Amino acid sequence: MLSTESLEKINREIEKYPADQKQSAVMSALAIAQDEKGWLATETMDFIAKYLGMPAIAVYEVATFYNMYNLKPIGKYKITVCTNLPCALSGGNDAAAYLKQKLGIGFNETTEDGLFTLKEGECMGACGDAPVLLVNNKQMCSFMSNDQIDQLLEELRK
Numbered sequence: 001m002l003s004t005e006s007l008e009k010i011n012r013e014i015e016k017y018p019a020d021q022k023q024s025a026v027m028s029a030l031a032i033a034q035d036e037k038g039w040l041a042t043e044t045m046d047f048i049a050k051y052l053g054m055p056a057i058a059v060y061e062v063a064t065f066y067n068m069y070n071l072k073p074i075g076k077y078k079i080t081v082c083t084n085l086p087c088a089l090s091g092g093n094d095a096a097a098y099l100k101q102k103l104g105i106g107f108n109e110t111t112e113d114g115l116f117t118l119k120e121g122e123c124m125g126a127c128g129d130a131p132v133l134l135v136n137n138k139q140m141c142s143f144m145s146n147d148q149i150d151q152l153l154e155e156l157r158k
Helices: 004-014 019-037 042-052 056-065 085-089 092-103 146-157
Strands: 077-082 116-121 133-135 139-141
Touching (some): 019 056, 042 056, 092 116, 092 146, 133 146
């Protein structure tokens, strides 16, 4: 189900917890699986549950609670825009509107070429840097003007 490399990463996460608390590594295990697979199919979550010795429903609860997990296939680049109130008041909604217009998609949609998926996100803890975008849950982009958004999209298209 997962590569040897991913299983080794999960094992390193498991080692951070007492032996009888392997399930504490569930968030890391899901992130590692998603990095490999691109999204979390039910079969992948079932495998994680069995690997960690926990009920599958407990894994589903984690995966559905946090928006960093993709429960269906997405584009190569997931761009999440913070639209929580402080960001919205500081240009987050404008950045979201610009991205929608530029990409020709709405939230929770993927461009026809499969390159971009646009998501609406809650607080990313960077209110003073608004508007803020998060690319693939890994790269935070701050103070995103329309010009900076254009530059980001151009770099990602390369």
